[in-house]
Amino acid sequence: MDWIIAPVGRLQGTVAVPGDKSLSHRLAMLCALSGGRSVLHGYLDSEDCLHALDAVAALGAGVEREGTRVVITGTGGRLRTPDGPLEMGNSGTLTRLLAGLVAGYPVEVRLQGDASLQSRPMRRVLEPLARMGADAVSLPGNGCAPLRIRGGRLTGIAYTLPVASAQIKSAMLLAGLRARGTTRVVEPAPSRDHTERLLAALGLPVRRDGAAVEVDGSDGEPLDIPARDWPIPGDPSSAAFWLVAGAALPGSEVTVRQVGLNPTRCAFLDVLREMGADIEVSGLRETAWEPQGDVTVRGGAPLRGIEIGGARIANLIDELPVLAVVAAAARGTTRIRDAAELRVKESDRIATTAAMLQACGVPVETRDDGLDVAGGAVIRGGGVIASRGDHRIAMAGAVLALRATEPVTIRGTACVATSYPGFIDGLRALRPMG
Numbered sequence: 001m002d003w004i005i006a007p008v009g010r011l012q013g014t015v016a017v018p019g020d021k022s023l024s025h026r027l028a029m030l031c032a033l034s035g036g037r038s039v040l041h042g043y044l045d046s047e048d049c050l051h052a053l054d055a056v057a058a059l060g061a062g063v064e065r066e067g068t069r070v071v072i073t074g075t076g077g078r079l080r081t082p083d084g085p086l087e088m089g090n091s092g093t094l095t096r097l098l099a100g101l102v103a104g105y106p107v108e109v110r111l112q113g114d115a116s117l118q119s120r121p122m123r124r125v126l127e128p129l130a131r132m133g134a135d136a137v138s139l140p141g142n143g144c145a146p147l148r149i150r151g152g153r154l155t156g157i158a159y160t161l162p163v164a165s166a167q168i169k170s171a172m173l174l175a176g177l178r179a180r181g182t183t184r185v186v187e188p189a190p191s192r193d194h195t196e197r198l199l200a201a202l203g204l205p206v207r208r209d210g211a212a213v214e215v216d217g218s219d220g221e222p223l224d225i226p227a228r229d230w231p232i233p234g235d236p237s238s239a240a241f242w243l244v245a246g247a248a249l250p251g252s253e254v255t256v257r258q259v260g261l262n263p264t265r266c267a268f269l270d271v272l273r274e275m276g277a278d279i280e281v282s283g284l285r286e287t288a289w290e291p292q293g294d295v296t297v298r299g300g301a302p303l304r305g306i307e308i309g310g311a312r313i314a315n316l317i318d319e320l321p322v323l324a325v326v327a328a329a330a331r332g333t334t335r336i337r338d339a340a341e342l343r344v345k346e347s348d349r350i351a352t353t354a355a356m357l358q359a360c361g362v363p364v365e366t367r368d369d370g371l372d373v374a375g376g377a378v379i380r381g382g383g384v385i386a387s388r389g390d391h392r393i394a395m396a397g398a399v400l401a402l403r404a405t406e407p408v409t410i411r412g413t414a415c416v417a418t419s420y421p422g423f424i425d426g427l428r429a430l431r432p433m434g
């Protein structure tokens with residue numbers, strides 16, 4: 001499926017983005033362990049997150065879904081071996097976190113996924129889980145999916161992550177819940193902390209100690225995980241497309257309502273402000289577990305190229321393709337560094353982001369760990385941006401096309417359904433009438 005995106009002068013209006021993907025994944029898994037009935041409000045009804053529901057159902061949880069309202073009846077910690085392999089689709093998060101979740105239970109689970117998932121590095125979770133005592137292997141033997149996890153008795157370990165990755169950290173914390181003793185994960189830089197917040201909200205023994213997060217395990221005993229209602233805020237990574245589009249189109253005013261504002265996810269807002277964008281947060285609500293609020297951008301403020309690197313990269317890693325798009329609208333060059341992790345996302349996002357920009361005539365230079373984007377070039381329309389099966393490249397490409405001289409074709413947009421099925425409706429809603 002292709003989109004033909006016509007340029008627009010400006011965007012105007014208010015949108016709500018769908019529920020947070022990271023939170024939807026984590027809630028599906030933890031509610032499946034609880035002893036009762038949990039209700040998730042605003043669950044992300046995207047392909048990746050529907051795979052998460054199917055997976056926990058196959059492990060024994062009860063799942064009822066009506067749109068974005070999901071009721072999960074937990075297993076009380078009695079997971080069962082699924083009848084067949086679990087489909088992870090395109091989701092690295094689901095694969096890695098689920099590998100950790102099941103590792104402490106007496107089950108055998110196979111995790112398989114699409115071509116992109118089969119090329120993504122899984123040793124990063126298999127290795128620490130094996131050290132904890134799980135039989136966790138890559139079936140092809142190349143460190144990639146399909147994976148087979150035979151869970152069992154685990155022992156807590158202290159482990160320093162080789163890269164700042166919330167997925168590895170979370171896999172270990174979830175495994176650590178059932179291990180003997182304490183599991184301690186040291187992060188080279190702070191990554192998103194949704195798992196820690198969620199475990200704490202559930203009353204589980206998790207704590208931060210400087211650069212480390214620790215969880216005390218139950219040594220195979222059942223966990224006492226309460227069932228409850230969970231409101232899921234909008235996904236800031238989805239909001240980023242509209243906020244960048246509004247910042248780059250003078251005369252725009254766009255408000256995204258009820259966006260998750262967890263500081264470990266919102267470094268892109270600081271970057272936009274540093275580039276000169278007019279961003280305002282209102283109605284900030286510090287709920288017991290995840291803050292949320294409304295974010296408004298007003299286009300027209302002059303934007304300047306900046307350096308984006310260092311520890312904050314982990315807190316804006318998913319927004320880098322669309323930040324590269326705003327960089328093209330800025331004065332001067334934007335330098336993205338320390339972002340080698342982009343190479344192992346749903347696509348090699350250093351290569352695919354550069355190709356997206358080049359398809360519209362934006363000068364870009366790539367490096368091993370990032371890219372330089374020259375601002376101020378005319379965005380040439382008439383061409384084709386290939387998503388390469390990567391949802392964020394398709395959507396970032398569409399945002400770039402809004403400022404082009406002519407319509408741009410975005411090739412291969414079915415992948416957008418993995419994270420933001422209503423993206424095109426959102427775009428329609430924000431185009432000014434007449």
Ligand code: S3P
Binds near residue numbers: 166192
């Ligand atoms: C995620 C963590 C990030 C991010 C991914 C979702 C999560 O990956 O890129 O989209 O939900 O934990 P890493 O932590 O591996 O960088």
